[in-house]
Amino acid sequence: MKGSKRGKMLLACLVSMTVLAGCGSGKSDDAGGGKAKDAEQAKINANGFPIVNDNMTVSAFAAKFFANADWNKIRLWTDYEKKTNIHVNWETVQTETLKEKRNLLLAGNDYPELFYASAFSRSDLLKYGKQGVFLPLNDLIDKYAPNFKALMDKYPIIAKGITMPDGNIYGLPTVYDPEFKSVLYGTPWVKQEWLDKLGLKQPESLDDFYNMLKAFKEKDPNGNGQKDEIAWGAVGTTGIVNYLRGSFGLNNHGTSNINVDTDPETGKVRFIPTDPRYKELLQFVNKLYKDGLLEQDIVSVKSTEVDSKGMEGLIGVVDNVDPVAIYNQKGYVGLNVLKGPHGDQQYTAYGSPLGNIGMFVLTDKAKNPEAMIRWMDYFYSDEGIKLFFMGWKDETYTEGANGSVDYTDEIKNNPNGLNLDQAIGQYLIWPGGYYPGFVKQQYFKGAEGLPTSVENAKKAEPYALKQDQVWPPFNFTQDEQSELTTIQTDIDTYVLEMRDKFITGNESFDNWDQYVAALDKMGVKRYVEIYQSAAERYAK
Known part of the structure; x- marks a missing residue:
């Protein structure tokens, strides 16, 4: 969940679903789902399988990827139908047309x-929940989803993050195991061979970082006699800005609510993009850009162009997952967390363990919501996640004496020329990363599970925010959301637009006060007040 990197994660193709065998009995009242019935009357078994004694069919809609x-x-x-006696009649669409x-x-x-x-x-969860279209899941979870x-x-942030301001839970989430550090955070990757060749140590400060990038650009570390090295290679400026946020004392609750954190002096919500520390950060990144130490087309460059340079081994620092996974380039190691101009040395560029919280929703048309909560709850268990990600022992995966698992050769080196996603997608649905579940390291085969990624996270861990410091994305009341909808898009868009202009020099820092004034006119004061209310609710 590395803030912006989450969208790039290879794991995006690998969300792990944990599900434990459901258990529970007794009556579920209307607050738990409206149509809740006595378990015996509904012929739901309190635990184990099958979930229901009589076969039942359920209608469901889902997004899927081409590989499935x-x-x-x-x-x-x-x-799973044979195990549960529940047949799901699936209507699926590609993710590109999901929303429509x-x-x-x-x-x-x-x-x-x-x-x-x-x-x-x-x-949407709150909107359709208030309308009665989506069922409240609170009581159903209590009774049927142990x-x-x-x-x-175990992890209070889950309940706090999925509970709406009206007190109800309307959807079940993707959760990234808080113990799986390398899927939560890790710094950019630096080419160790270049450091060694130039006699450089890992940077500790911003000055060290600048000097390292300058040496990469000017001293021909790849030894081909040409200045073709890219010191920092990335698509967009988000990565470099996020990497440095903690070095300037910003985002002390992570990046799930990217533009706000707590002002250390007042204890109130602070709007980061107008803070003097943020201005200093942009000025430093502007210096890197002006001196040619960043990809010069960083704002407009296509990922295919960066990938091409990466596969040629031309990039000194890679802002992505381990280059061995995406560029087949070995020997990169995680960068240090840098000490900033005011003594700050913290890694804050990641969000909460919560992914999307609207990945499993029951509607008011559900004939047996109790059974379907049990159906889903299995995929929050160790047994369920193993099935979901790995499939069937000796058929799709092998298991070592120590419990380690890996895909069979037929999956990894498919005789029909299918890649991993395509091969496993004939049996399982994880390729693509869209589902409720629990991402667990033991069953995770993406780049964030590589030993190098684990080491990267260990290096960052002493400087990373603690779990109880990290905010999930906030939930807003309908009135608050209505107000935010009218101002937030314009504010967020303007902040990103001006960030890139300041970095590339297309906007002078002499115009900083005008930038702040423009945000004031857009309603940033009210923006902060709404986030303050949400932060106070979350703290309770």
């Missing part, structure tokens, strides 16, 4: 009993 086979025939779901199709179903009252991997926003409940008890 037909969900109505894919083995994950056909095997999802909204059409809701607008036309033609929606299914459950939405899976449909990525509802927080505002495994997910155990996770909420």
Whole structure:
């Protein structure tokens, strides 16, 4: 969850689902889902399998990726049907058309009993929850989802992050295991061979960092007699800015709410993009850009262009996952967390363990919500995640004596020329990263699980925010969301636009006061007040 990097994670293709065998009994009242019935009457088994004694069919809508086979025939779901006695009739769409199709179903009252991997926003969860279209899950979780409940008890940020201001939970999330450090954070990667050749140590300060990049650019570390090295290679300026936020004392609650944190002096919410420390950060990055130490087309460069340079071994610092995974370039190590001009040395460029919280939603058309919560809860267990990600022992994966698992050769080196996503996508649905679940290191085969990534995280850990310091994305009341909708998009867009202009020199820092004044006119004061209210609710 490395802030902006989360979108780039290879794991984005690998969300792990943990699910524990559901258990619970007794009556669920209307607050738990409206249609809740006595478990015996509904013929729901309190624990174990099958979940229901009589076969039942449920309608469901989901987003999927091209690598997945037909969900109505894919083995994950056909095997799980035999285990549960629950047949799910899947309607799936590609992620590119998800939002449009999802909204059409809701607008036309033609929606299914459950939405899976449909990525509802927080505002949509509250909106349709208030309308009664989405069922409150609180009581259902208490009675029929002991495994997910155990996770909420262990990690309070989950319950706080998925509970709406009205006190209800309307969706189940993707959760990144807080113990899986290398999926949560890790610094950019530096080419150790270049450091060694130039006799440089890892940078400790901003000056060291500048001098290292300058040496990469000017001293021909690849030894080909040409100045073709890219000191810092990346798409966009987000990576370099985020890497340095903690060195300037910014984002002391992480990057889930990217433009706000707590002002150390007042204890109130601070709007970061107008803070003097943020201005200093941009001035430093502008110096890097002006002196040619960043990719000169960093604002407009395409990822394919950066990838091409990366695969040629021309990039000194890579702002992505381990280059061995994306560029087949070995020998990169994690950068140090740098000490800033005011003595700050903290790594803050990551969000909370919570991914999308609207990945499993039950609607008011659900005939047996108790059964479906149990159905989902299995995939928050160790057994469930193992099935979800690895499949079947000796068929899709092998297991070592110490419990370690790996895909079979047929999956890793498919005889039909399929890549990993395509090969495993004939059996399982994880390729693409869209589903509720629990991302656990033991079953995670993406780049963040590599030993090098684990070491990178260990290096950053002493400087990383503690779990109780990190904010998840805030949930807002309907009134607050209504106000934010009118001002937030313009403010956030302007902040990003001006960040790039200041960095590239297309806007002079002499005009900083005008920039601040423009944000004031856009309503930044009210923006901060709304976030202050949300922060106070979260603190309670």
